[in-house]
Amino acid sequence: MKFLTTTNPLLRAKVTVAAAMVGCVLATAACTGTTSSASNTAGGTLKVTAGASGPFTDNFNALIASSSSATGFAAYAIFEPLLQEDFGSGKTQPWLVTSYTWGPDGKTLTLKIKDGVKWSDGTAFTAKDVAFTFNLMKANPAFNAVSLPLTGAEATDDTTAVVHFSKPAYQVMWWRTETVPEHIWKDVQDPVKYANPNPVGTGPYMLKTFTPQAITLQKNPNYWQAGGNFPTVQYLAADSSSSMIANLQSGGVDWIGTAGIDGATVKKLAPNAIDYWNTTINPSVALLLPNFNHAPLDQLPVRKAMDMALDRDEISKIGTAGLNAPVESPTGMDVKTRSDLIASAFSGQKYGKADPEQAKKILTAAGYQLGSDNVFVSPTGQRLDFKLTVPTTYPQADLFGMTRVMVPELAAAGIKVTVKSEQQQAYVKDVEMGNYELTMRTNGGTPSVYDFYNRIINQQPIKASAATGTQLNYERYPNPDAPALLGAYAAAAPGSKQEQTAVGAIQNVMVNDLPGLPLVFSGGAGMWRTDRATGWPSASDPYAAPVPGSVNAELVLLKVSPK
Structure with missing residues (x-):
C-alpha cells in the first residue's frame, strides 16, 4: 500500500466534463450550501471539516x-487504535500497543501495552482496559x-x-x-445504546x-x-x-477533505494561502455493490453484464477528474503495489474497455x-x-460524479439505472x-488485504435479522x-x-461470482490553509494520509503547528 500522488496536468486538461463540473462547484462556492464557521483566533483553534x-x-x-x-x-x-497505520509503507506502527506476539496455533495474541498512558480524566490506562474492551466486543x-x-x-499484569x-x-x-x-464502562447498563456523551479517551x-x-x-492535559x-x-x-x-477560501476553516475536486484548482482561489495533496491509498477501492436481496441482482448474468458494460478508465478520467485511479485487476488489488497477493490464475487479467454488446449477449444467453x-x-x-443510491459528497471518491459515466454505460447494455442521491x-x-438496490462504497483503507476481502464476503449479515445493520x-452476498x-486466510501466516x-x-x-464490482481506488484528498498552520503531510513528507476523515488524522493533528 503506497501513496500515489496525482499530479498529471495532461490528464486533468483532457477531462473537460469533469472540469466543467468542478468549475460549477467553485463558481458557486461562495453562495451555495451551508457550513458552520467561527472567527479564527491566531494560534488558538484549528478548524476542520x-x-x-x-x-x-x-x-x-x-x-x-x-459513530465516527x-x-x-x-x-x-479522542480515541486511539492499538496500532497506528502507516499508509506510506503499508504497515502498522506501535502505538498503545508497543509489541505483540502470536501463539504457535494462531489462536492467542499477547499484547504489550505502553506504560505511562493515562485516560483523559487522569486514570491510568492499563492492559485491564484492553482486555475489558475485547470482552465487551465478544459479549x-x-x-x-x-x-x-x-x-x-x-x-496478566498492567502492561500485558x-x-x-x-x-x-x-x-x-x-x-x-479503540x-x-x-472504570466508566463497567457500570453502563446497555453499552450498545450508550451514546457516551462525555467521552474519555487516550x-x-x-x-x-x-x-x-x-x-x-x-x-x-494527560496525553502521553x-x-x-x-x-x-x-x-x-x-x-x-x-x-x-467557500469556507476554506474565506479562512473560516483550515483543513478539509473532499472528493471529486482537484486541489490544484482550489489552490488557485488563494494561491498564497491554500495548499493540497491528492493521493491514492491502497488497498481501498470504490465498488459497485448489488443488493442480493433485490432480484434479479442476485443473478450472476446480471452482475456479469454490468461488469462488462463499465469502463473503469472513463469512470476515473471523467467521473473523478482523474483523482481516483482505475482498478485494473478484477481481484481488486493494485497491480503495482500488491502483485505479490494476486493469485497466478488472475495475474494476467485486467479490465478492458466497456463492451455493451458482449453484455447484451450475456443477458440474452441467460x-x-x-x-x-x-x-x-x-x-x-x-x-x-434499478435505483443507485449514492451520497451527494463522499470523502474518498466522487461517487455521485462517477454515476454520470456509469448510468449511460449501463444503459447502452440495456440496464436502466436511476440515481438516488x-x-x-x-x-x-x-x-x-x-x-x-444498487450502491457504491469504498472498502478497505487499512494495511490488511484480509480485511478488504472480509468486508465483502463475510457471512455475518446473512445470519442476522433484517433489522440489523452491518x-x-x-x-448481503450469500x-x-x-x-x-x-478462515483459511486468517489461519495463514x-x-x-x-x-x-x-x-x-x-x-x-471475487472474479467469477462478482459479489462486488471494483471500480476505482480511493483517493486521499486533503486541502488546507498554509497561512494558519505548518507541518502538513505532502509527497516529500508522507507521514500520514492527508484526509481529516482518516484514522491518520490524529497523526496530522499531532504534527501541525500554528503559523
Missing part, C-alpha cells in the same frame, strides 16, 4: 463503527464490526493483555480496536462542547506524548463540497429479452431497472441497513463457502505458501 455529512449526531460510542462519521470524525482525535456483536472470532481476553480466538486469526484486523475505560484531544453544527475539542500544538480543534458541519471550499424501450426483462418478467448520514444508514458484506475461505493459496481461493470468488 472532514466531509459534507450534514449535522452531527451526539454519539461518541467508540465501539460503534458508524456521525461525529464528523472528531472521534479520531456485544454490534461492537465486533470486523467479525473477530473472539473467545475472551484477560490482563492476552486475547483468545476460537480459530487461527493471524490476518484479522484487531489493531483498529479501547474504552473499564487521544490528544478531549470533548469541550457539542452542537449539531460544531464539535469543539480541547487538548488532553508530545504534539497537539493547537490548544483547540473545532470540527464544523457542512452540507456540500461547495460550502466546504434468457433475458430486450424490450422495446431498450431495457432487458428477466425470464420471470423483472425489468433491469442522499446526504452522507442518510446514505450510510441506508447502506448499513440494506435499504438500497459493517460487513453490505451487499456464499456458504465464505466462512471456510476466510503472512508471507506463507498457505497465504497465497488462501487469497487465491477468495479471489476466485
Whole structure:
C-alpha cells in the first residue's frame, strides 16, 4: 500500500466534463450550501471539516463503527487504535500497543501495552482496559464490526493483555480496536445504546462542547506524548463540497477533505494561502455493490453484464477528474503495489474497455429479452431497472460524479439505472441497513488485504435479522463457502505458501461470482490553509494520509503547528 500522488496536468486538461463540473462547484462556492464557521483566533483553534455529512449526531460510542462519521470524525482525535497505520509503507506502527506476539496455533495474541498512558480524566490506562474492551466486543456483536472470532481476553499484569480466538486469526484486523475505560464502562447498563456523551479517551484531544453544527475539542492535559500544538480543534458541519471550499477560501476553516475536486484548482482561489495533496491509498477501492436481496441482482448474468458494460478508465478520467485511479485487476488489488497477493490464475487479467454488446449477449444467453424501450426483462418478467443510491459528497471518491459515466454505460447494455442521491448520514444508514438496490462504497483503507476481502464476503449479515445493520458484506452476498475461505486466510501466516493459496481461493470468488464490482481506488484528498498552520503531510513528507476523515488524522493533528 503506497501513496500515489496525482499530479498529471495532461490528464486533468483532457477531462473537460469533469472540469466543467468542478468549475460549477467553485463558481458557486461562495453562495451555495451551508457550513458552520467561527472567527479564527491566531494560534488558538484549528478548524476542520472532514466531509459534507450534514449535522452531527451526539454519539461518541467508540465501539460503534458508524459513530465516527456521525461525529464528523472528531472521534479520531479522542480515541486511539492499538496500532497506528502507516499508509506510506503499508504497515502498522506501535502505538498503545508497543509489541505483540502470536501463539504457535494462531489462536492467542499477547499484547504489550505502553506504560505511562493515562485516560483523559487522569486514570491510568492499563492492559485491564484492553482486555475489558475485547470482552465487551465478544459479549456485544454490534461492537465486533470486523467479525473477530473472539473467545475472551484477560490482563496478566498492567502492561500485558492476552486475547483468545476460537480459530487461527493471524490476518484479522484487531489493531483498529479503540479501547474504552473499564472504570466508566463497567457500570453502563446497555453499552450498545450508550451514546457516551462525555467521552474519555487516550487521544490528544478531549470533548469541550457539542452542537449539531460544531464539535469543539480541547487538548488532553494527560496525553502521553508530545504534539497537539493547537490548544483547540473545532470540527464544523457542512452540507456540500461547495460550502466546504467557500469556507476554506474565506479562512473560516483550515483543513478539509473532499472528493471529486482537484486541489490544484482550489489552490488557485488563494494561491498564497491554500495548499493540497491528492493521493491514492491502497488497498481501498470504490465498488459497485448489488443488493442480493433485490432480484434479479442476485443473478450472476446480471452482475456479469454490468461488469462488462463499465469502463473503469472513463469512470476515473471523467467521473473523478482523474483523482481516483482505475482498478485494473478484477481481484481488486493494485497491480503495482500488491502483485505479490494476486493469485497466478488472475495475474494476467485486467479490465478492458466497456463492451455493451458482449453484455447484451450475456443477458440474452441467460434468457433475458430486450424490450422495446431498450431495457432487458428477466425470464420471470423483472425489468433491469434499478435505483443507485449514492451520497451527494463522499470523502474518498466522487461517487455521485462517477454515476454520470456509469448510468449511460449501463444503459447502452440495456440496464436502466436511476440515481438516488442522499446526504452522507442518510446514505450510510441506508447502506448499513440494506435499504438500497444498487450502491457504491469504498472498502478497505487499512494495511490488511484480509480485511478488504472480509468486508465483502463475510457471512455475518446473512445470519442476522433484517433489522440489523452491518459493517460487513453490505451487499448481503450469500456464499456458504465464505466462512471456510476466510478462515483459511486468517489461519495463514503472512508471507506463507498457505497465504497465497488462501487469497487465491477468495479471489476466485471475487472474479467469477462478482459479489462486488471494483471500480476505482480511493483517493486521499486533503486541502488546507498554509497561512494558519505548518507541518502538513505532502509527497516529500508522507507521514500520514492527508484526509481529516482518516484514522491518520490524529497523526496530522499531532504534527501541525500554528503559523
